[in-house]
Amino acid sequence: MIEIGKYNELRFTKKTEAGLILTDGEKEVLLPFVNAPVDAQIGDNLNVFTYIHSDGRIMATTETPIAQVDEFALLNVVDVTEQGAFMDMGIGKDVFVPEREQKRPMQIGQKYVVYLYTDERNDRITASSRLSDFIEQDEHDLEEGDEVRLLITEESDLGYSAIINQRFMGLLYHNEVFEDLKAGDQKTGWIKKIRDANKIDLSLQVIGFKHILDLKDSLMIELEECGGSISLGDKSSPEDIYNRLKISKKAFKKAAGSLYKERLVEISDFEIKLVPKAR
Structure with missing residues (x-):
């Protein structure tokens, strides 16, 4: 069965003056010469995108659409x-x-x-x-900490709405976003919290304890590569921290705090540096 608005694998059965005739065994589809592979042979299976022409015929193209039906x-x-x-x-x-x-x-x-x-x-x-009207409202199998694909849809007073994995809707809060976002941006994100009525809070930062461990390693490497100190500390702005390390201030303070407890770094208002024995 030919699926309109999606890719279909169809068999090339004959040529006409207008192009190649493809079929799924039941219906015939026209693939105009301008979009047809020059080396196509009768009997070949071609992967094509199908749509309804203005005259009502089913047409095919090898051009790549920006999106398919159900996306x-x-x-x-x-x-x-x-x-x-x-x-x-x-x-x-x-x-x-x-x-x-x-x-x-x-x-x-x-x-x-x-x-x-x-x-x-x-x-x-x-x-x-x-x-x-097209977002899935049923129960989902998402869990806090899951990595997901996000499509930013619009900005509101609270933050940015985003479609999750082409299925669900979630929210990125303004105070947790440290970059310019606009409708259509595609991002990797994480499920931060699942609230009542399946409302989903999102983050552009990895969630969970493993993230802090990864950040600790990254922060140590950054310190070593920068001669032992970085001009970021407890009173640095969230924007300065994100611009330098691409992480939130909250994540920075957790990672830096863990390193401080291990006596690997010293932290001041606007600087973090390795203690001598950690160099």
Whole structure:
């Protein structure tokens, strides 16, 4: 069965004036010559992306779309009409966003995170910026400390909303983010806390005791490579710490505190340095 809006492996059965005819054994699909491999032979299986053309035919392309159906992605608006907006998805066919599926009115030249799905009425690839309608609300198997893939969706007063593993929604709090984020950014993150009603707090820092051990080693290496001292201490700003070490101030203080308890470093307001015997 051919899945519209996704990759399909189809057999090349014949050529026409318009291109190659591919089939799954039941339906035929046209792959225009402009997108066809020049060395394709009848009988070959080709991995192609399929979509519905404006005339209703199933078409195929070897171009790489920015996203497939059932995925969230950042796309650019290339046209707006009274009925909706059209977004560039990286192939010869733009994707339509009906007016009713726009969380806010879209504008040409702006980028928005959307979800791609097939319209049940005509099987055409369609997009929506009403992301919450497509987020999984069921119980999940995520655990605190898990490493996850994040897609930043938008900024709010609390922080940044992010889609987790293309399935769930979570939040990065402003006071725990030390870099500029924008919609569409893809990041590696970690599950910080799972609250009531499956609300998920996220972090861009590794969570857990192992992280502190790793940070201790990294901090010792940084100190040794910098001649035994770094201009960061208890009163350094979170931004200065992140810009230098790419970790939060809280994580820095935990790692530095552990090294201090082991009498490996001395810490002042704006400096941490190795004690003589640790050099």
